[in-house]
Amino acid sequence: MVFVKTHDISELNQELIGKEVVLGGWIEDLRKLGKMSFITLRDVSGISQVIVKGELNDNLGEINRQSVVSIRGIVQETKARDFAFEVKADEIEVLGKAIHPLPIDPIGRLESNIDTRLNHRALDMRNQKTASIFKLRHHVLQSLRKTLADKKFIEITTPKIIGSASEGGADLFSLDYFGKTAYLAQSPQLYKEQMTIGLERVFEISNFYRAENSHTGRHLTEFTSIDIEAAFMDYEDVMNVLESLVVSVYKDISENCKTEQESIEHAIEIPSVPFERITYTQCVDELKKAGEKVEFGDDLLDSHLRIIGQNHPGFFFLTDWPMKLKPFYIREKDEDATLSRSFDLQYGFLELSSGGTRLHNPEMLKERLKEQGLDPNQFADHLKTFDWGMPPHSGWGMGLDRLMTTLIGIDNVREVVLYPRDPDRLSP
C-alpha cells in the first residue's frame, strides 16, 4: 500500500520534467487505444494526463472511473491541449475501488437534484463545482478571521449548551443535562455582550441552533453564525465594521480564488461602498407607494422584503426599526424613543445580518424584559454583570451560510453547508 504522494498535480512544473513523481488521485477517464492507455487523473489541486504503455498497459485490467489510485512515473511534456504536463506511468496501484454505476455522476454530466446529492455528499465532493464551493468557504473563513483580528477583535468561544432559555426562548432545542434541562444556544448574544467588559472587541464564528419548523432555501436548524460585539461603539460604528468586512471578503475571494470562480461559473463582483442606508420608515413609505397595506410598527413580511429587495438589489442597510419589533437588549434612539439604534444588512430581500446598540443600563434592561413578558430572574446571571462597569456596546450577528449564497450566486443554503440539518434532514 502506497500512502505518500510526492506532489499534488498542481505542483508539476518544468523543473520536474524527466524526474520521477508519485501522484495520488481519482481516475476521471480511462481510454485504451491499442498498446497505450490514457488516464485523466484528478486530485484536489488539479488534473493531469497519465500515459500507460508496454507491460503495465497489458496488465492494466479494468479500473472503474472514480477509483482512487497511486501512480509512480516520469513527468514529461505533453501534446494534449488540456494539460500542461503528463506522466508516463511505471507503476499503478488501485488504493480504493469505486463501484459502477455510482449513485450520482460526479463529473456533473448527469445532474442530480440537491436531495440526491446531499444523500451522497462525499461523492458529491468529487464534483468540481461542489468542491470549489467548499474551498471558497474555507477561504471566506480565513479571510473573515484575518480581517476581524486585524481590526483588534478577539476570537472567543461561548457555550452552546446553556442552562436557561435566553433571548425569549422560542424555538430552542432542549436536552437532558445530568437530570437538568439544558438548551442549545441560538446565538452567543448574552455571552458576547458580557465579554466586552474585559476584552472590549470580541468575535465568534461557530454553529448555533434553531428548532424552527421551516422549509425554505434559507433556513437550517444548525447554522454558522459570525458574531461581533464591541465596547465603545454605536450601531453606526459596527455597521461600518460589517460593511468593510463584507467588502474585504468579496475582494479577497475575487482576487485570490480565480480557479474556484471558474468552477462555480460565477464571477464575483466586489460591491461598491457605502452600502445604501434606508430607514424602516422610508421602507414603509416605499411599500405604501407600491400599494401594500402596512403601517409604522408592523413587522416587514417576506412579501414586503421582496418588494424592497427589487427596488434595492445587492447590499443595503435597513435601519432604525421600531423599538417594539426589537429584542429586549436593543437600545432606543435619543431623539425618538419609539425608534431603535438597530439595523439589518440585506442582500436584496435576503436578511444577512441583524445588529444594533445594546442597552447597558441594568434598571432599564429589567424594565424592557418585563415589558416583553420575560422574567428578569431568568436573566439574573446576565443582569448582574451590568453592575460591574459594563461599557456601552454594539454588535451584530451574520449568517455565514447566507453570506456564502450571495458570493456563489445561488439561493439555497444547503449548497454551501456540508451536511445541512433541517426538520426533514438529520442524516447523513
Add this chain to the structure above:
Amino acid sequence: MVFVKTHDISELNQELIGKEVVLGGWIEDLRKLGKMSFITLRDVSGISQVIVKGELNDNLGEINRQSVVSIRGIVQETKARDFAFEVKADEIEVLGKAIHPLPIDPIGRLESNIDTRLNHRALDMRNQKTASIFKLRHHVLQSLRKTLADKKFIEITTPKIIGSASEGGADLFSLDYFGKTAYLAQSPQLYKEQMTIGLERVFEISNFYRAENSHTGRHLTEFTSIDIEAAFMDYEDVMNVLESLVVSVYKDISENCKTEQESIEHAIEIPSVPFERITYTQCVDELKKAGEKVEFGDDLLDSHLRIIGQNHPGFFFLTDWPMKLKPFYIREKDEDATLSRSFDLQYGFLELSSGGTRLHNPEMLKERLKEQGLDPNQFADHLKTFDWGMPPHSGWGMGLDRLMTTLIGIDNVREVVLYPRDPDRLSP
C-alpha cells in the same frame, strides 16, 4: 453618551503629545490629592495615568473603582515611573457604574477560587491574568488555522447534531429533533474521513460534546477539538503534521505575545523536535520495571500514565497500541496485525491527541464493527462512502483546551475556557 474612543491606550505615542484624544476604559485606581486627582485608567490594550485638575476635579465626586468612563483630554509627558504618557482630562463621563464592593477583586490582590471566578466570569475578565489567557487563546486559534491552511488543509464544518450514535455511542447527549432522537457529536470522525474523498486534507476546530460524569481538571462536557484528516498519509505523516503544528504554535506565541506571557507569569518554552516516540510495548516494559502489574493488551490507567509521564516529561508520542484497545476505524500494522497504526500525543501524563491510520476497506470495516459488538446497519451512510473510491487516510483529534493548559502552565482546563460546562456547571 460618548461611544467612540479615538485611541486605545497602547496607541498613545510621542506624536500625540499636545493633541486631544478620547480614551475609554476602567478606573483601576483614583487618588485625590488636594486640588488634583490621579486616575489609573485601563483598557484592553494597556494602562495610563489621567490627571484631573481645577473645576473638573472639584466636581469629580465619587467614582467607584472598575467603573467604565470616557475621558477627553490632552496627551502629555509624565514623570510617573509606570507610564509612558499621561492625559490631562478636560471631560470625564461615567458610562457604566461598578458597585462596591465587587463580588471578586479584579486586580487580583485578593485571590478568589476558580468556582467563584467562574460564577463571575465577566468580572474575572478584568483581571489581567485571565484576560491574557483568552488573548493567548485567540492567538493560538489564529496560529493553528494559519499553519494548517499553509499546509493545504481545508477548513470544514461538520454537523454537531447527528442522527445516529456514531463511534460506539457511549456518553452521548441526546435531544428531541422534531420527534426523532438525535445526538450531539463527540467528534467529527466519520464526516472528516468522508471528506478526504474529495478535499483530501481537511481540518475543523469546533465544539464537541461528551456526556461523561467526570469531575477532573481535564474533562469538560463541552470542549474545543482540533481535528485533521488527510488522504494519502500514513500515521507517521500525520504525527509529523501534529508535531510541527504544536511547535509552530509555541514558537508563534512565545515570539509574538510577550505582554501576555508577562501577565500570566509563565515563560513559554518552545519544545525541541523530534518529540520522543515510545511504543505501547516499550511503555508496558517500563511499567513492569516500575513494579506495575500490567500485561500487553491492558489499557493504560491514569496511574500508569503518571509513571510514564514522570519518566518522559513534556511532549512525546505513545505509538503502536494493541488493535483491541482502538476504535473500529483504526487500521492494523502490516507486520503485526495485533498492533495498530495509532498514536497518542502526551504531555507528561496528559493525553493531548489521539490519531492513526484509518481502515478504508469497507469489508474489513464491517468485520471490525461486528467484532466490537456494533451493528454495521447503524453505519450504513458511512460505509457506503467507502465504495466510491475512498483513499487511504489518517488523522487525529487534539483537545484545544488541554493544549492551552500546557502553554499556560496550569492544570485545570476551566482556566482556559470562558464558560466551562461540566456535570455540576451549566451556568452562567
